[in-house]
Amino acid sequence: MGRSPCCDKVGLKKGPWTPEEDQKLLAYIEEHGHGSWRALPAKAGLQRCGKSCRLRWTNYLRPDIKRGKFSLQEEQTIIQLHALLGNRWSAIATHLPKRTDNEIKNYWNTHIKKRLTKMGIDPVTHKPKNDALLSSDGQSKTAANLSHMAQWESARLEAEARLVRESKIRSHSLQHQLGSSSSTFASSSSASTSASALNNNNKPEAQRPPPPPSRSSLDVLKAWNSGGWLESNEGNGGIVSNVGVSGDLESPTSTLSFSENAPPIMNGIGGENNNNNDSAMPMIEFVGNSGNSSSLVKEEAEQEWKSTYDSSITTTFSSGLHEFTMNMEGTWASESLRTSGSHDIVEEGFTNLLLKTNSDDPSLSSEDGGESKNGDGGGGTNSDFYEDNNNYWNSILNLVNSSPSHSPMF
DNA sequence: AATAGGCACAACCGCAGGCCA
DNA sequence: ATGGCCTGCGGTTGTGCCTAT
Numbered sequence: 001m002g003r004s005p006c007c008d009k010v011g012l013k014k015g016p017w018t019p020e021e022d023q024k025l026l027a028y029i030e031e032h033g034h035g036s037w038r039a040l041p042a043k044a045g046l047q048r049c050g051k052s053c054r055l056r057w058t059n060y061l062r063p064d065i066k067r068g069k070f071s072l073q074e075e076q077t078i079i080q081l082h083a084l085l086g087n088r089w090s091a092i093a094t095h096l097p098k099r100t101d102n103e104i105k106n107y108w109n110t111h112i113k114k115r116l117t118k119m120g121i122d123p124v125t126h127k128p129k130n131d132a133l134l135s136s137d138g139q140s141k142t143a144a145n146l147s148h149m150a151q152w153e154s155a156r157l158e159a160e161a162r163l164v165r166e167s168k169i170r171s172h173s174l175q176h177q178l179g180s181s182s183s184t185f186a187s188s189s190s191a192s193t194s195a196s197a198l199n200n201n202n203k204p205e206a207q208r209p210p211p212p213p214s215r216s217s218l219d220v221l222k223a224w225n226s227g228g229w230l231e232s233n234e235g236n237g238g239i240v241s242n243v244g245v246s247g248d249l250e251s252p253t254s255t256l257s258f259s260e261n262a263p264p265i266m267n268g269i270g271g272e273n274n275n276n277n278d279s280a281m282p283m284i285e286f287v288g289n290s291g292n293s294s295s296l297v298k299e300e301a302e303q304e305w306k307s308t309y310d311s312s313i314t315t316t317f318s319s320g321l322h323e324f325t326m327n328m329e330g331t332w333a334s335e336s337l338r339t340s341g342s343h344d345i346v347e348e349g350f351t352n353l354l355l356k357t358n359s360d361d362p363s364l365s366s367e368d369g370g371e372s373k374n375g376d377g378g379g380g381t382n383s384d385f386y387e388d389n390n391n392y393w394n395s396i397l398n399l400v401n402s403s404p405s406h407s408p409m410f
Numbered sequence: 411a412a413t414a415g416g417c418a419c420a421a422c423c424g425c426a427g428g429c430c431a
Numbered sequence: 432a433t434g435g436c437c438t439g440c441g442g443t444t445g446t447g448c449c450t451a452t
Contacts, residue, residue: 014422015421015445015446016445017420036437038437050437051423051437054439055420056420056421058439060420087442090440101439101440102419102440103420105440105441105442106420107419109418109442110417110419412452414450414451415451416448416449416450418446419445419447419448420444420445420447422442422445423442423443424441424443426440427438427439427440428438429438430434431435431436
């Protein structure tokens with residue numbers, strides 16, 4: 001694993017980019033694609049290292065970047081995804097179209113993190129700051145559930161991101177086959193969001209990965225499996241891990257069941273619970289159901305996207321108290337889909353399903369307000385606070401939603 | 411008006427890992 | 432199998448702007 005020197009430090013400019021430099025970089029990429037970033041600066045006449053050029057492009061100059069203030073929904077999505085994924089900004093960014101991981105990271109560090117801190121919520125764990133004791137004595141079963149959800153979602157997101165990348169690769173490969181020159185960037189860039197896609201787009205043919213199998217769902221399942229997630233749970237004394245692989249592989253439906261009576265089975269999941277013998281530990285159950293869920297077939301705007309993606313995944317989380325369904329509709333649709341009329345679905349899919357969990361259950365509404373708005377972390381009612389995951393999400397969102405940005409809380 | 415402090419954001423740094431010769 | 436190249440990623444720093452004093 002040799003690590004390449006970033007660049008020759010001598011004679012290369014650092015610091016803020018000038019409009020002239022931006023123009024040079026833009027003009028070059030529009031005409032030639034970026035190709036090798038290392039070689040780009042010399043070709044483009046820039047006194048910058050390739051890495052600097054790449055960052056400038058991916059974080060600022062790319063034409064498909066939405067700049068400006070984050071919407072409330074975007075903010076909520078970031079909070080929720082961060083609770084699930086932690087500081088995996090690139091994974092979070094996959095659910096915020098047109099936002100870069102760097103932008104999201106900065107926004108988190110400068111805005112959301114501070115808000116949560118002021119609200120008495122640990123921005124790392126998304127728990128009230130005085131919840132540590134609860135976790136250590138095994139009472140925070142919901143935290144364990146959430147941790148497991150996070151693991152599941154993390155694996156899913158990885159697979160999703162992989163699929164999106166491969167989809168883009170395929171798209172660009174098709175474009176290439178159709179005779180597009182390297183300048184296809186200029187016309188297709190609006191439909192290409194991630195830097196990786198652009199990278200692949202401009203890679204020499206030999207460097208491009210082979211086209212993925214035509215059925216995207218296969219890739220998802222493969223990714224799930226290759227991630228070791230399912231295997232790691234097999235024989236784990238209670239976890240049923242199964243993603244249906246027979247027949248139609250599309251639209252996997254995963255059911256996460258929490259059984260109040262099941263023995264502790266979450267070994268290795270969620271650090272604070274590894275040695276937990278609490279009989280109340282829920283059973284987590286994944287049930288693959290690949291054949292029945294309603295497939296959402298999306299029409300591609302472009303001919304190269306004729307292949308349909310079955311881009312719905314339904315994830316049902318059920319507990320003794322609540323059951324809510326996550327319909328991952330479109331979340332691994334291609335970027336082309338995002339810009340061809342399905343954007344809203346894609347952009348809002350995960351966000352909405354998350355938000356949905358906070359409004360579906362009327363029993364939650366009675367717990368809005370006072371308790372969750374206790375900025376100091378709850379004051380002795382944390383066991384209630386962690387009654388279930390929904391309460392947790394609800395509390396975060398209510399705090400965010402009910403507190404205008406100019407309020408003292410923020 | 412000058413200045414200090416805080417804030418927001420762009421950019422940089424360096425590690426990790428995939429790919430290829 | 433090995434080593435170099437390249438990119439992705441997360442953490443950190445630098446800098447300009449805004450606001451309060």
